[in-house]
Amino acid sequence: MASNIVNLIRKDFCALWSEKTMGLTFVGLLVMCAIFASSLTFSSLMFVFLIASSYTLNVFSLEEKFRTERFFASLPVRRRDIVLARYGEIWAIAGAYFVVAYLANAVSILVGKTEVRPIPLGYCATVLVILAFTTSFTFPFYFKLGPAKAKAVTTPLLASVLAISVSILAMRPSGGSHQVMKVVSAVRNSPFPRDLPHTLLLMGAAILLWGVSIPVAVALYSRRDF
Amino acid sequence: MEHALKVNGLSKHYPGFMLSAVSFSLERGAVMGFIGRNGAGKTTTIKLIMGLIRKDAGSVEVLGREMGGDDSDNKEKIGFVYDEHGFYGNMTIRTIGRLVAPFYRNWNQEEFARLVMEFGLNPSRKAGELSRGQRTKLALALALAHGAELLVLDEPTSGLDPVFRSDLVDILYCVIQDERKSIFFSTHNTTDLERIADYITFIEDGKIVFSECKDALLERYRIVKGPRERLSACGREMCVGIRETRTGFEALSASAEDLSALVGEDVIVEKANLEDIMVYCVKGAADGK
Numbered sequence: 001m002a003s004n005i006v007n008l009i010r011k012d013f014c015a016l017w018s019e020k021t022m023g024l025t026f027v028g029l030l031v032m033c034a035i036f037a038s039s040l041t042f043s044s045l046m047f048v049f050l051i052a053s054s055y056t057l058n059v060f061s062l063e064e065k066f067r068t069e070r071f072f073a074s075l076p077v078r079r080r081d082i083v084l085a086r087y088g089e090i091w092a093i094a095g096a097y098f099v100v101a102y103l104a105n106a107v108s109i110l111v112g113k114t115e116v117r118p119i120p121l122g123y124c125a126t127v128l129v130i131l132a133f134t135t136s137f138t139f140p141f142y143f144k145l146g147p148a149k150a151k152a153v154t155t156p157l158l159a160s161v162l163a164i165s166v167s168i169l170a171m172r173p174s175g176g177s178h179q180v181m182k183v184v185s186a187v188r189n190s191p192f193p194r195d196l197p198h199t200l201l202l203m204g205a206a207i208l209l210w211g212v213s214i215p216v217a218v219a220l221y222s223r224r225d226f
Numbered sequence: 227m228e229h230a231l232k233v234n235g236l237s238k239h240y241p242g243f244m245l246s247a248v249s250f251s252l253e254r255g256a257v258m259g260f261i262g263r264n265g266a267g268k269t270t271t272i273k274l275i276m277g278l279i280r281k282d283a284g285s286v287e288v289l290g291r292e293m294g295g296d297d298s299d300n301k302e303k304i305g306f307v308y309d310e311h312g313f314y315g316n317m318t319i320r321t322i323g324r325l326v327a328p329f330y331r332n333w334n335q336e337e338f339a340r341l342v343m344e345f346g347l348n349p350s351r352k353a354g355e356l357s358r359g360q361r362t363k364l365a366l367a368l369a370l371a372h373g374a375e376l377l378v379l380d381e382p383t384s385g386l387d388p389v390f391r392s393d394l395v396d397i398l399y400c401v402i403q404d405e406r407k408s409i410f411f412s413t414h415n416t417t418d419l420e421r422i423a424d425y426i427t428f429i430e431d432g433k434i435v436f437s438e439c440k441d442a443l444l445e446r447y448r449i450v451k452g453p454r455e456r457l458s459a460c461g462r463e464m465c466v467g468i469r470e471t472r473t474g475f476e477a478l479s480a481s482a483e484d485l486s487a488l489v490g491e492d493v494i495v496e497k498a499n500l501e502d503i504m505v506y507c508v509k510g511a512a513d514g515k
Contacts, residue, residue, distance in 0.1 A: 004298075007328045014325060018316040062314065066353075071312035074276050075329045076301035225279035 004077050008085030009092060011072070015062050022058055026051070030093065034100035038108055038116050040123060042191040046165045048097070048127050052134040053158045055093060056142070057151070059086070064147040070226045083143060083218045087210065090135050098124060125202035126192035132206035134158070136213035143221040228290060230254045230376045230408035236274055236284035243432060245270050247284065250427045250437035254289075254375075255405040257398070259419035259440070260412040261504055262429035268412040269309075271429065272380045275410075276306055289375055302331060305369025308380040311361040315354025319347055319364055323371070330372035338371035345397070359390040366397060377401065377409045383418050395421055416500035428504060435507055440500070447503050451476045452493035467506030478506030 017023040033047040063069050072082065101119055108116040137157060141150040171184050193199050229251045236248040245267045252258040262268050273279045275286050277297050286293040288300045313322055319342055327333040342349050345363040347356075356364065362382050369377055377398075383391045399422055401407055413419065419426065419440070427437035436443070447466070454475050462468065464484060465477035478498055498506075 004329065007325075011325050014317065014321065015314045018314055018321070020316075066314050067310055067312040068314060069312065070278060070308070070310075073278055074301065074304075074306040074308075075326070076298035077329060078296055078298055223280065226273065 004081045005085045005088055008072070008077065008082060009089050012059050012085070012089055015068075016055075016059060019058075019062065022062075026055065026058065029054075030097060031100055034097045035104040037097075037101035037119060037123065038105045040117065040119065040192070042165075042188045043169060045123075045126055045130060045191050046162075046169070049130050049134060049161065049165065051093070051097075052090065052131050053138075053162075055090070056135060056138055059089070060142045060147040060150070069146070073226055079222050079224075080218045083139075083214065083221050086139060086143075087135065087214055087217075090131055094128060094131055097127065120192070120194060120199075122193035122195070122199040122202070125199045125206070128206040129202045129209075132209040132213075133161075136209040140213060140217045140220055143217045144224065228254050229287065230256070230289055231258075231275070231410055232285075232287040233271070233275065234285045234287075236271065236286065237282045238270055238274060238279065239282055240270075243267070243270075245274070245432040248429070248432075248434055249284075250434060252408055252410055252425065254408055255402070256424040257402055257409040257411065257422050258425040258427055259416070259423035259500070260410060260427050260429065261414065261416055261419070261500065262412075263414055263504070263508060266429045267432040268414075268429060269380055270432075272308070272378060272410075272412055275378060276301075276304070302372070303375045305366075305372070305374030305377045306380075307362065307365040307369050307377070307382050309382065309384045311353075311365045313353035313361065313364065316352055318350050318352055319356075320349040322353060322364070323349075323368070326368055327371075332373045334371055334373065337373075338367055341367035341370055359386050359393075362386070362390075362394065363397075366394075370401065375406055375408065377407065377411075379409065379411045379413075381412055381414070383413055383415050391415065391418055394418070398422055416504055419500060426500060428507060430508055443503065444497065444499070446480050447478055447498040449476060449496045449498045449502055450479050450493055451496070456492060465506075465510070466503075467508070467510030469506075469509065478502055478510075 016026060029047070029051055033044065033051060036044045036047065073079070105116065105119045109118065138150070138154040141153050144150070145153070168184050168187055171181070193202060231252040233251065234249050236245065238245040243265075248267070248271055250258070260268055260271070270279070274281050274284075275288075275293070277293055289303055291300050293300055317325070323335070323338045323342070327335060327338070339349070342364075345360075345367055347360060347363060347367070353361065353364065366382070379398075383394055386394075395418055398409060398411070402409060402422065409422075411419065411423070423440050425438065426440045426443055428435040450465075452475060454470055454473055457468070457470075457475050457477075464481050465479050468475055468477040470476075
């Protein structure tokens, strides 16, 4: 069972990689964002959100384009494993992101870039929450409706989040009400927690989101007709 | 007798279509042709067998084990080939083989490579570059490389030229030389089945019309042709389906001798083929027979 999940993850990464432009763009973006993580800025977190959204969209779209869903559902694989593999891919991507981010961070510190600080655990917790948010809301739709219909539901949601993020970045200190600007500044200047309790709280939130989303996605996918 | 496939009372309801209590069985080592016109319920039945859609009622047994719930063990023994082959277009045949291999305990990589060569496929070619017929061959190679004991083929010859169809039948003919292997083959090209099928199951409008031995079926039914005016009401009763022109009639009958005796000497009695049987059964059903 666990081996099937690994095989399915491998299959999806191979599928993405087989589409050379898509695969290279994705890997390039992931590495760039991970290197950029050392800046510890709000925009670096925004790119994580973009990567997670684009990965989800691309992998499900490839399945739709080549109609592979039915083929893999006919193999000796449990539907639960197919769902778990998709979430597992996101965790694998998060893992790769953290590895590259910490390596780039360590190198920057070692070469003596004084302005670079070590990436705190709070940053990782925030990245996990972003991934959990993106996938927890979108995956059940993809598993229930298939990519074509799911895109119609999830794209407005993801686009709204992106629009809010861009607005936060674009807002000038002089614009908007005082209260709004206070919130915007707080989010922009300190987009992740710096203390352990808040970090743990965020990690808990990510686990909770996935903890609810995964059984829902499994139940929906198990009832899906191909 | 052990069955390779046993379907009992399988039902599925869709808006505008109902698969009603479909039942049939396929013994081990045999080939069953599953015929019916487009939209008759062939693909729905196969999807239900493969667990790709949920059944409303009924049961499916594959090699003595009931399907439903976790079917991964059962699917180890099934090779599935369907009309719309879903392979990633930019992956080579070799890569597809490597990706599918770990899902099967009995995968034989050498056998896969051998089949790919035997079917005239280039392992370095991408799936997206293959013709429809070549994709079917690839699907068949994947289905056979893990030692499947039951091959389920859903319209594998649909839209393919006669040469390829003949090739495929040759391949299947080789497969069934191994008596442990059984084939369940859905098609609306009945000529594909004339050579290899042992049993024929005919589905029409979501209901099984018959499921029986092909030879007995071909022996029983006859095409009767004669002048139209000779066909009495009594004669019509003996026909499964009738095609009439201004001057003559052509009918399928299971009691051709009685019919020819009734109609008279001017009739011609010919052997029916599967296509005749299918066409006249559909026609008879439409005429309320």
